[in-house]
Structures are given as structure tokens and as C-alpha cells.
Amino acid sequence: MNQFIMKGGNPLVGDVVISGAKNAALGILAAAIMTDDDVIIENLPDVRDINVLLEAISEIGAQVERIDRHSVKINASTIREVSVDDEYIRKIRASYYFIGALLGKYKSAEVPLPGGCNIGSRPIDQHLKGFRALGAKIEIDRGAVIAHAIDLVGSHIYLDVVSVGATINVMMAAALAEGQTILENAAKEPHVVDVANFLNSMGANIKGAGTDIIRIRGVRRLHGTEYSIIPDQIEAGTFMCAAAITRGDVTVKNVIPKHLEAISAKLIEIGCEVIEGDDEVRVVGKPRQHSTNIKTLPYPGFPTDMQPQMAVTLALAEGTSMITESIFENRFKYVDELSRMGGNIKVEGNVAVIDGVKGFTGAQVESPDLRAGAALVLAGLSAAGYTVVDEIGYIQRGYEKFEEKLQALGAHIDIVDSEKEAQKFRLKIG
Ligand SMILES: CC(=O)N[C@H]1[C@@H](OP(=O)(O)OP(=O)(O)OC[C@H]2O[C@@H](n3ccc(=O)[nH]c3=O)[C@H](O)[C@@H]2O)O[C@H](CO)[C@@H](O)[C@@H]1O
Numbered sequence: 001m002n003q004f005i006m007k008g009g010n011p012l013v014g015d016v017v018i019s020g021a022k023n024a025a026l027g028i029l030a031a032a033i034m035t036d037d038d039v040i041i042e043n044l045p046d047v048r049d050i051n052v053l054l055e056a057i058s059e060i061g062a063q064v065e066r067i068d069r070h071s072v073k074i075n076a077s078t079i080r081e082v083s084v085d086d087e088y089i090r091k092i093r094a095s096y097y098f099i100g101a102l103l104g105k106y107k108s109a110e111v112p113l114p115g116g117c118n119i120g121s122r123p124i125d126q127h128l129k130g131f132r133a134l135g136a137k138i139e140i141d142r143g144a145v146i147a148h149a150i151d152l153v154g155s156h157i158y159l160d161v162v163s164v165g166a167t168i169n170v171m172m173a174a175a176l177a178e179g180q181t182i183l184e185n186a187a188k189e190p191h192v193v194d195v196a197n198f199l200n201s202m203g204a205n206i207k208g209a210g211t212d213i214i215r216i217r218g219v220r221r222l223h224g225t226e227y228s229i230i231p232d233q234i235e236a237g238t239f240m241c242a243a244a245i246t247r248g249d250v251t252v253k254n255v256i257p258k259h260l261e262a263i264s265a266k267l268i269e270i271g272c273e274v275i276e277g278d279d280e281v282r283v284v285g286k287p288r289q290h291s292t293n294i295k296t297l298p299y300p301g302f303p304t305d306m307q308p309q310m311a312v313t314l315a316l317a318e319g320t321s322m323i324t325e326s327i328f329e330n331r332f333k334y335v336d337e338l339s340r341m342g343g344n345i346k347v348e349g350n351v352a353v354i355d356g357v358k359g360f361t362g363a364q365v366e367s368p369d370l371r372a373g374a375a376l377v378l379a380g381l382s383a384a385g386y387t388v389v390d391e392i393g394y395i396q397r398g399y400e401k402f403e404e405k406l407q408a409l410g411a412h413i414d415i416v417d418s419e420k421e422a423q424k425f426r427l428k429i430g
């Protein structure tokens, strides 16, 4: 029963080095099985979802060699089966990337329907529509997607909704199809571009990633590569909000400031100082921060994965803010937990109306999902007294050594697994 325990009130001050992007790494690791050569991947975040995916890659017969905590060598020439399944892989979202990767390479895949955070209904109809357009036969049988093709042939595919997962998945399968695929209404997220760059470094011919039309000319085979993953936009944004929430002064390092523009713009709007460098962004929180309105949108809009952290920031700003969640309908589950700490947020449909309060008070709360959990930790860091956040497994799916990075910025936070340890923490902090 691991929990985060923290005593709030310290402004966070200092530098934090951002890890590799989880959501890019998940696509890249799956794509790494599309060649029989060695693939070396660097700047992998050491988080649970990545470790689950690596385990699954090794279970289907590929060789996975850890070079160090953040690098891995994969050789998939020994893959013996195209059926991926275990109790952990069912729980993560990115298991769906095995469909595109295996279908592209072996023209056959059997993968359980994906899990991931329970943030709304998360269909994969657009992924399947794309695979079918490439010539695959798809069935859903006993909770698994079963996909087969004699040959994959390039096609013109229009995605009905902008989907990160469908864009990456179809791009992977099309990379080894015959002829050209044109993917319209594609997602433009930095991780889509990173997976495309990775595939191109393996010999794929993908043009236009980062725009809404991606052209993929299929190649016969992909070769080995060495590739370093981009920094995590959402981890960086989370620490930027931590600076604002605690009225601190934090420089997030090893980032691509362009990827953070939507977040920086909102922090500037509420009165924070945001100073961009080449590969760092410094956020200086101000005693008086004010309200604003936000609508989550596909990139370059404001990311849904930053919505809870920004809501906590606005919950401590003067005035009334509105957040419209337009991607996932069930992403306000932190609201009840935050109200235990004194937050004043009302949700109607996909809109949260946030009345700023002067401060939070510590409480015992439960993390409902990954980003909501991180947001509650940020709330606890500003709250008077002690806060305990339960169900931290969600948070560990996507944040590497969250407590250590926060401690280095001066936060009083730790992980404890018993009341005795919690008591020890309280005695130490006083
Ligand atoms: C592992 C990973 O990278 N997860 C990210 C990915 O999730 P995920 O890939 O699940 O999200 P999508 O971009 O696919 O979903 C966007 C919207 O499209 C809808 N949709 C999606 C696919 C489909 O076939 N049909 C359909 O209707 C979804 O319900 C949602 O409303 O992008 C989300 C949006 O940036 C992020 O919140 C997640 O962190």
C-alpha cells in the first residue's frame, strides 16, 4: 500500500531534468520489433508502462538487453509468436501499438483490447478502420483484436477523429505496406513526429508527420538504428505547474520549449514569469495569480494530459476559471478529492468551473488516474499540513522518480508503505 506523503508550504526552487517522453517511447519500442537488426534506444523513461512493454516484447521472443537505466538494445529476429498477452499488457494503453507493428512486419497480430487510464470511453475504431483500409481482416474475439493480411497495400485514409494512437499505429503498419498511404486528419503531437523520425531512421519513408497529412511510402524492409527519445512534454508541464502552484522558481531542463508553448502561454496569462532558453524553461510563480479559461485540444492546442495539473493551478488563482475538456469525458475525477483539500470546483458535463481559493489544507486523497494523481500531489505540496495520496501506482506509470525530483526542488515528500513509516516522516519533517 505505497502512498505519497508530503508536507506542503515550501516554494519549489531549483532545476529539474526532464526524462524521455513516455508516450513517444511506447510507440518507438513497439516499432523497434519491425526489423530483425539491432535497435538501440536511448533516453527511455524508467517508468512502469515502459517496463511492462519491454517485458511483453521479450515474452514474444525478442531479445531485450538493458544497456543502462535509460537505454535498451532490442533484437526482434528471434520473435516466435504474434500473439501478445499477459495480465499487465492488458492494463496499458500502448499495447495497441503491437497491432500496427506486428501486422506491418508479420502480416498477423493478436493483441488484447487496450487498457490505460479510465478517463473516458476509448474506442480504437479508427485504428481498425486504418488497418482494414490497408487490406487487413480484423476480428474481435474474446476481448482481443485478431488481425491478418495476405498483403498490406497503401491506401488513402481519413481519420474521423484526431487520434494519436490511430495515427501512430496506421503509420507503423503502412511503413511496410506496398505503395503509398495518405493519412488525413492525422494527429500532430510531438510524439507522433518522434515515432515517424524513428521509423525513418530505420529506413521508412514517412513525410509530413507534424502536419495533418502524413504520406507514407511503404518500403520492403526496415533496418537497425540508434535513436534518442524526445523529452516528455507532460512531465515538463507538470513541473512548470508545480512552480506556479507553490509560488516557486523552477527551471525544467532538457526540454523542447516549442512543445511547451500551450502550457507556457497559459502560465503567462495567469501572471507567472516564463523564461525560455534553448533547451530549458524557467517558471517563476507569483503570489497573486489570476484566473483564465482553457479548452483541451489536440496539439498544438492545450494537452488533455495537462488538464488536471492546470486545474489545480487555477484552483489557487484569484477569480473564476473555466476548463472545457474536449478529448476525454471522464477526466475530472480529481475534483472530489481536491474538494477534501478545500478546492472549489463544480463540473457540468465537460466543463469545470473553478473558483479560486486562497490555499488548500492537507488531507488523505486517492489518485484516480495518472495525471489526476500527479495533480493531487502538486496540490499537497502547496497545502497547509500533511497530505497523503493513495493509489500511487497510477502516478508511477508515467513519472520517473517523481518524489526524488520533487525533493531535489525542496519539497517535503516521500513514499511510505505503512503508518509506522508515515509517522517517521512526520517526526523527521516536524
Ligand atoms: C499511450 C498514449 O500515447 N496515450 C495518449 C494518447 O491516448 P489515445 O491514443 O488513447 O488517445 P487518442 O488521441 O486516440 O484519442 C483522442 C480522442 O479520439 C477518440 N478516439 C480515438 C481513437 C479511435 O479509434 N476512436 C476514437 O473515437 C478518443 O475517444 C478521444 O476522444 O493520446 C491522448 C490524447 O492526447 C493522451 O491523453 C494519452 O496520454
Ligand SMILES: C=C(OP(=O)(O)O)C(=O)O
Residues within 6 Å of the ligand: 023, 092, 093, 094, 115, 116, 117, 118, 119, 305, 370, 371, 398
Ligand atoms: C492518459 C495517459 O496515458 P494512457 O493513454 O496510457 O492511459 C497519460 O499519459 O496521461
